[in-house]
Amino acid sequence: MILSFIRNFVYCYNVLGREFCRIDHFHISRTPSSFWMSSPTTICHLPQNVFESVIQKNLEIRDFYRGYEVSKVDFSNILDKSSQTIFYIKPRDESVEPNCFTEISCKYVVAADGAHSTIRDGLRISLQGKSGIQTLLNIHFLCAGLSKLVRTTNPAMLYFTFNEVQMKSIAPFIFSVPLSWLC
Amino acid sequence: MLVSNHKKYDIAIIGAGPVGVFLAHLLTKYGVSNCLIERRLSPTSHPQAHFLNARTMELLQSCYHKAFQELKFFIPPSSEWRYLPSRLSATYIIYISFEM
Numbered sequence: 001m002i003l004s005f006i007r008n009f010v011y012c013y014n015v016l017g018r019e020f021c022r023i024d025h026f027h028i029s030r031t032p033s034s035f036w037m038s039s040p041t042t043i044c045h046l047p048q049n050v051f052e053s054v055i056q057k058n059l060e061i062r063d064f065y066r067g068y069e070v071s072k073v074d075f076s077n078i079l080d081k082s083s084q085t086i087f088y089i090k091p092r093d094e095s096v097e098p099n100c101f102t103e104i105s106c107k108y109v110v111a112a113d114g115a116h117s118t119i120r121d122g123l124r125i126s127l128q129g130k131s132g133i134q135t136l137l138n139i140h141f142l143c144a145g146l147s148k149l150v151r152t153t154n155p156a157m158l159y160f161t162f163n164e165v166q167m168k169s170i171a172p173f174i175f176s177v178p179l180s181w182l183c
Numbered sequence: 184m185l186v187s188n189h190k191k192y193d194i195a196i197i198g199a200g201p202v203g204v205f206l207a208h209l210l211t212k213y214g215v216s217n218c219l220i221e222r223r224l225s226p227t228s229h230p231q232a233h234f235l236n237a238r239t240m241e242l243l244q245s246c247y248h249k250a251f252q253e254l255k256f257f258i259p260p261s262s263e264w265r266y267l268p269s270r271l272s273a274t275y276i277i278y279i280s281f282e283m
Contacts, residue, residue, distance in 0.1 A: 041240040046257040047230035048201065055204045056226055058249040061211050063190065063218035070197055070220060072184070085195075088186070089220055102188040104218065106195040110206060113198035113222075 008156040015150055015159045015175055022156070067092050071101070073122060085109050192216045199223075201232075208247055 011021040073087040087109075088101040111119035115127075150159075159175040194210060196203045199221035210217040235243075235254075243251040 039237040039241060041237060041244050041251075042258055043237050044235040044240055044254055044258050045233065046235070046254070047233040049227050049230055050257075051201060051235065051254070052199075052204070052226040054253045055201065055208070055247065055250045056199065058247070058253070059204055059208055059219075061207050061217070061219055063192070064199070064207075065218060065220045066199070067222070067224045068220050069222045084191075087195075088184070092222065092224070100185050100187045102190060103186050104190050104192065104195050104220075106192045106218075108194045110194060110196045110203070111198065112196055112200060112203035112206065114200060117198075119197055 009158045009160065010154070010156040011160045011162065013163065014161055015146070016154060020162070065089055065102070068102075070118065073119070190218065192218050194218075195220065200227075205242075205247065212246065 007024055009023045010019060011023070012019045068089040069092050070087055070089055074085075084105045084107060086103060086105050088103055090099075090101045109119060111117045113119060120127075161173045161175065193215050194217040196207055196210075196217060196219045199207075199219050203219055203221070207217055207219040240251070240254070240258075243254065
């Protein structure tokens with residue numbers, strides 16, 4: 001059942017209407033058999049939000065400060081290996097602990113806060129290579145009727161919808177099928 | 184400024200995305216004191232990236248088995264996989280997902 005959804009990218013005038021092209025990504029060229037011999041597992045196709053939920057659910061860590069933001073970082077000695085780095089965190093929801101900070105002292109800080117990392121910016125470490133390759137706007141909306149129609153009549157993973165205006169500006173709308181349909 | 188708690192760790196990880204969570208898991212597994220700090224109240228609801236390569240899956244299989252067992256549900260049979268050429272050439276993409 002999953003395959004019927006994720007194998008096809010559909011290029012169309014609208015999701016349920018005229019279809020220009022359907023690309024079956026599972027029938028273009030075979031992956032060399034040596035690939036499957038080289039790994040005990042395989043590639044996996046799922047959106048980041050599902051992946052994050054799965055790994056966070058299974059995370060067994062004692063001190064997970066969820067809903068906390070970092071403030072008052074002293075970057076002056078953060079690159080000094082001999083000293084401790086001290087910074088402060090506080091809950092974003094100040095009604096829980098109003099204006100109350102937790103002091104974090106550590107040997108190392110790992111900035112895993114994404115492409116727009118505030119820690120990296122604070123240290124003035126710039127990204128290498130080309131930036132701003134694409135601009136994306138995510139819009140989430142609920143539509144039970146549309147989801148039922150698409151699921152039963154035209155399953156695909158992505159729908160690239162074009163009209164005359166979008167053709168000129170090469171800015172298609174892309175509809176994504178949420179993975180919750182497949183579960 | 185009112186400081187109510189003082190905590191000391193070997194490593195503080197800022198950001199509980201895939202990298203931060205996996206690192207926190209590995210450090211905990213190998214007995215390194217660490218904390219994980221995340222600004223968001225819940226995991227992202229945006230699809231964002233949508234592909235895990237084989238090396239990532241190998242690491243999950245060997246080091247994060249509980250999560251790997253859940254992820255196995257999403258792996259199509261290997262006989263069905265092919266190269267996935269990119270068809271995206273748009274400068275601006277509006278990404279819309281619709282939920283039930």
